[in-house]
Amino acid sequence: MSTAGGAPQQAPVPDARALPVPAGLREITAARPAVFEAEVTARRPLGGRGVLLSAYARGVAVVLRPGEFLTARAWPGLDPLLRRPLAPFDVQLEAGGTRIDLLLLAGGRGTRLLAALEPGERLSLLGPLGRPFSPPRPGRLHVLVGGGVGIAPLHHLAREACAADSRIRLQAVIGARTAALLFGADELQALGVPLTLATEQGDRGLCGTAIEALEQLLERLPEPPLLYGCGPEGMLLALVRLARARGLGGEVSLERHMACGFGVCYTCACRVIEPDGAVRRVRSCLAGPVFPIAALPEDGW
Ligand SMILES: Cc1cc2nc3c(=O)[nH]c(=O)nc-3n(C[C@H](O)[C@H](O)[C@H](O)COP(=O)(O)OP(=O)(O)OC[C@H]3O[C@@H](n4cnc5c(N)ncnc54)[C@H](O)[C@@H]3O)c2cc1C
Numbered sequence: 619m620s621t622a623g624g625a626p627q628q629a630p631v632p633d634a635r636a637l638p639v640p641a642g643l644r645e646i647t648a649a650r651p652a653v654f655e656a657e658v659t660a661r662r663p664l665g666g667r668g669v670l671l672s673a674y675a676r677g678v679a680v681v682l683r684p685g686e687f688l689t690a691r692a693w694p695g696l697d698p699l700l701r702r703p704l705a706p707f708d709v710q711l712e713a714g715g716t717r718i719d720l721l722l723l724a725g726g727r728g729t730r731l732l733a734a735l736e737p738g739e740r741l742s743l744l745g746p747l748g749r750p751f752s753p754p755r756p757g758r759l760h761v762l763v764g765g766g767v768g769i770a771p772l773h774h775l776a777r778e779a780c781a782a783d784s785r786i787r788l789q790a791v792i793g794a795r796t797a798a799l800l801f802g803a804d805e806l807q808a809l810g811v812p813l814t815l816a817t818e819q820g821d822r823g824l825c826g827t828a829i830e831a832l833e834q835l836l837e838r839l840p841e842p843p844l845l846y847g848c849g850p851e852g853m854l855l856a857l858v859r860l861a862r863a864r865g866l867g868g869e870v871s872l873e874r875h876m877a878c879g880f881g882v883c884y885t886c887a888c889r890v891i892e893p894d895g896a897v898r899r900v901r902s903c904l905a906g907p908v909f910p911i912a913a914l915p916e917d918g919w
């Protein structure tokens with residue numbers, strides 16, 4: 619993928635793509651997305667309306683790179699009509715199939731139905747779709763900046779990077795309104811990733827936003843890091859502006875509304891700066907959802 623803006627592009631670490639697919643499994647990749655079923659094996663309620671679902675897709679090897687997404691439905695009939703896009707919290711090959719962890723915030727109708735699934739119930743998944751984050755580079759310092767459920771693909775990236783190469787240096791900044799909504803903090807800590815937390819209500823970590831916490835962290839870091847971001851649009855806009863002001867590179871994953879997820883409907887259109895400097899509209903589900911920071915206009919997309 620494009621790596622403008624100083625995003626990592628050399629010496630990529632081996633990632634899940636390089637792992638041999640166990641014999642007997644049907645391989646599903648972004649080059650050949652497919653519809654497949656998975657059974658919920660565990661449901662962990664988190665703070666607020668957050669839920670971590672584990673699902674097991676039997677008989678398939680889903681090779682999904684961090685940042686790529688699936689679209690999900692778990693209801694009969696056509697109401698709601700549309701699948702919901704989700705970037706998994708983790709994806710791991712297991713004996714006989716693939717385990718897929720989904721971090722859900724029960725918001726509108728579709729995410730509420732998905733978040734209410736119980737062990738034994740099934741969901742239909744379509745993917746992998748979109749373009750992933752570039753793999754982090756050994757020796758470089760990377761800071762993951764996540765807001766709310768935006769931490770999901772960043773956790774996936776961190777878990778794979780930690781498993782792939784101990785020379786990859788990661789830190790994470792997680793922001794949320796309240797401590798209960800600081801998703802992924804325990805899991806990143808368990809991976810050994812140094813964390814900076816921020817809550818707008820001040821009940822855990824710094825009192826303020828993830829970007830204010832990032833600004834403070836940057837003062838203490840020994841070198842300019844590469845940034846990986848995912849979260850609400852306001853947070854990502856502030857991240858892009860901060861990165862530009864400081865000359866930092868990296869990538870962010872946009873959570874645009876998506877109706878189809880594969881290039882047909884144009885609901886996900888956003889403005890990006892092309893290499894020739896022109897601003898053009900692209901479909902986030904095809905050209906993204908991950909974009910180089912340098913490609914995102916500072917006045918919004
Ligand atoms: C790449 C990506 C990854 C994501 N990852 C996660 C995740 O890991 N966890 C999580 O909780 N959320 C995630 N989201 C957000 C999640 O998909 C949204 O919360 C969801 O789409 C909104 O659905 P809902 O059922 O909550 O709300 P509802 O209000 O019921 O759904 C709105 C639905 O209608 C669609 N829609 C809205 N406006 C229009 C329009 N004008 N025309 C056509 N369709 C429209 C939306 O795309 C959505 O599908 C992600 C989104 C993207 C794009």
Ligand code: FES
Nearest residue numbers: 879881883884903
């Ligand atoms: S979601 Fe339909 S074109 Fe991108």
